[in-house]
Amino acid sequence: MSSKVIQAMYNDDDVLMDAVKEVRAAKHHIEEIYTPFPVHGLDKAMGLKGTRIAITAFMYGCVGFSFAIWMMNYMMIEQWPQDIGGKPSFSFFLNMPSFVPIMFELTVFFAAHLMVITFYMRSRLWPFKKAENPDPRTTDDMFVMEVLVEGNVASLVSFLENTGTVEIKVTEK
Amino acid sequence: MSSHYEAPIRRPLIVGNKSYHDITVEVAAPVEGKANKLWWTVFTIALLAFLWGVGSIMYTIGTGIGVWGLNKTVGWAWDITNFVWWVGIGHAGTLISAVLLLFRQKWRMGINRSAEAMTIFSVVQAGLFPVIHMGRVWNAHFVLPIPNQFGTLWTNFNSPLLWDVFAISTYLSVSLVFWWTGLLPDFAMLRDRAVKPFQKKIYSLLSFGWTGRAKDWQRFEEVSLVLAGLATPLVLSVHTIVSFDFATSVIPGWHTTIFPPYFVAGAVFSGFAMVNTLLIIMRKVSNLEAYITKQHIELMNIVIMITGSIVGCAYITELFIAWYSGVEYEQYAFLNRATGPYWWAYLLMMSCNVFSPQFMWSKKLRQSITFSFIISIVVNIGMWFERFVIIVTSLHRDYLPSSWTMFSPTFVDIGIYVGTIGFFFVLFLLYARTFPVIAQAEVKSILKASGESYKLFRDAGGKNPAPAKIVKSVKPTKEIIKNTSEQKNVLLGSLGAFDKATQTADDLKLISGVGPKLEGILNNIGIYSFDQVSKMTDKEYDLLDSLLDSFKGRAKRDDWAGQAKNLKK
Secondary structure (H helix, E strand, C coil): CCCEEEEEEECCHHHHHHHHHHHHHCCCCEEEEECCCCCCCHHHHHCCCCCCHHHHHHHHHHHHHHHHHHHHHHHHHHHCCCCCCCCCCCCCCCCHHHHHHHHHHHHHHHHHHHHHHHHHHHCCCCCCCCCCCCCHHHHCCCEEEEEECCCCHHHHHHHHHCCCCCEEEEEEC | CHHHCCCCCCCCCECCCCCHHHHHHHHHHHHHCCCCHHHHHHHHHHHHHHHHHHHHHHHHHHHCHHHCCCCCCCCCCHHHHHHHHHHHHHHHHHHHHHHHHHCCCHHHHHCHHHHHHHHHHHHHHHHHHHHHCCCCHHHHHHHCCCCCCCCCCCCCCCCHHHHHHHHHHHHHHHHHHHHHHHHHHHHHHHHHHCCCHHHHHHHHHHCCCCCCEHHHHHHHHHHHHHHHHHHHHHHHHHHHHHHHHHHCCCCCCCCCCCHHHHHHHHHHHHHHHHHHHHHHHHHHHCCCCCCCCHHHHHHHHHHHHHHHHHHHHHHHHHHHHHHHHCCHHHHHHHHHHHHCCCHHHHHHHHHHHHHHHHHHHCHHHHCCHHHHHHHHHHHHHHHHHHHHHHHHHHHHCCCCHHHCCCCCCCHHHHHHHHHHHHHHHHHHHHHHHHCCCCCHHHHHHHHHHHEHHHHHHHHCCCCCCCHHHCCCCCCCCCCCCCCCHHHHHHHHHHHCCCCCCCCCCCCHHHCCCCCHHHHHHHHHHCCCCHHHHHCCCHHHHHHHHHHCCCCCCHHHHCCHHHHHHHHHC
16 A cells, blocks of 8 residues: 655754644644754654663663673682682672672673664664665754645645645655 | 743853754865865874884884883883873763763763764773783783683683773773764764765765654664763773772872772863863864854863862872871882972972863963963873873882882883874874764754854844744945946836835845845845835846846846745735
């Protein structure tokens, strides 16, 4: 099934925000919005759900922390409990202060890198990925709102024209 | 919109009347343009220094550490001094991008990209030293706990030198992904502007197909915030761990608990100084004075002043504790620093680090770019000597007087240090020509709140205007109307004269293509109304062009008559 989308282009973020509110109030479906920079409050205005990426970071941090404890306990306490300069290798807790720096670093390492990888995967970003913005100006100074056409094209176009758009395109998807 | 409200007391962070597009163009300009002679000259010098360093490193590895000035007593000197110095410099980048982000400091946006680049390039330099100062570089991988054929022989996790391995590699890799993620929208901007196919390909590859969807931005901001939250403790921990190399030892002069925070403060101090050195040059060379303003430099000077004072406090604390401790060894260590054979290094460190930042209390001095530049270099000299003094003066005279000795570097020590400076500048110069040196996406997001023209407009009582609607500040028309009153009369003869007494002038600026300047010129000729403009034909256009110095052909191209006809209604 081919569906039509209208791409309305704006040249200002405040105009865009007002337009988003109007389009939402008129119960039209916003497919996507492309902006050159983060417009604060746009996700709320569009009704996007919050991202859970911070929660994943916390979990990755826990993994890193556990890994560090397991690794150092295994290597220093279980496998080779040697006396290195009088350090008490009898149990993990006796020599724990020496392990703190690496426990900390590995927590940060896992949390940061795995979260970034998660972000790249969820947002589908990788080195040979082709860009999908509808117009090259959306990375410069233009804001594009894609609205799905359900019903009359002409009335939707004229509705969008009144929201302060500077250019309108109707495309098949 | 109320979201753009900013207290009038705040000075603008983006100077001049900029639009979003202007920011794009000005950030892209150094990348899209060609390198000039000055760039090639500096690059060549840096490259030669780098090559000299490579030679010195090869010589060291091929011949042995004995080619350095180290001896049995002083086993660490220039190598670790330079290591700590470079790591310290690297800290400012993360401070600027992470800590200032957590504190919502908008002024970071003009400088964070370059500060992070500086971090990465200087951590690369720092990372060389722990490797090349090894006696057996080829066994360097033994520091990693990799399962092996020696009954699986592991590393010793008690050593701060191993902690260093984890700290530096985590720091470098996390800073790198933080920086790169922030670069994606800016690479995308360059990709979408690129004309040549090769550049298009490269920036498409680098930008990872960034598209700028609302959801992408939402995640992007969350990721930046979490990374900032992780990088802040990281930056504190890394230099703390570096300071443990000394603080956990038993050497008088090293074994102190003040080192972790004191080293971190020193790192911020020297790092900001290096950012200042680089940005003062960069804003000039790359024409980015509108984004890296005097205010940015002043604020960095204030950070330098504060951290310099913290370092000063630490020096005094150390001296007090040495006296208060009653330990002769500790007391002698400080007496030796001040009056021993390295008194000049101690004096240099004290005067550069304790006194020079105090000049920044003077508003006049900290707002002076020349002065800031000089101080920023002085600070880095002082901070190099701080590490040198801590390392060498504590080692060359300690418990046993029979092991007392001196240290002097050889040309190889110096060569490697100069080489890392060369390498740093090679990387930084290449960066400045190929990367968007200002985070344009972030700067655009503060344009309406902190842009000069928007602030002025708000102060005058206006709401936030759309970018196109900003009234350019009207300057008195300097365009010289040619003294051809005859042509003027012919022109007015066919357009009809305008009588100021009976008619009201129209706002000619409403004609697209006519700005305040052109309006002034038209008024000077005697054209005030849409009615007059609407009567223009080819003949009048030519007449008008003969009266104008610039703007030739514009009236016809933009069809002023047709526009005026519509406006008249």
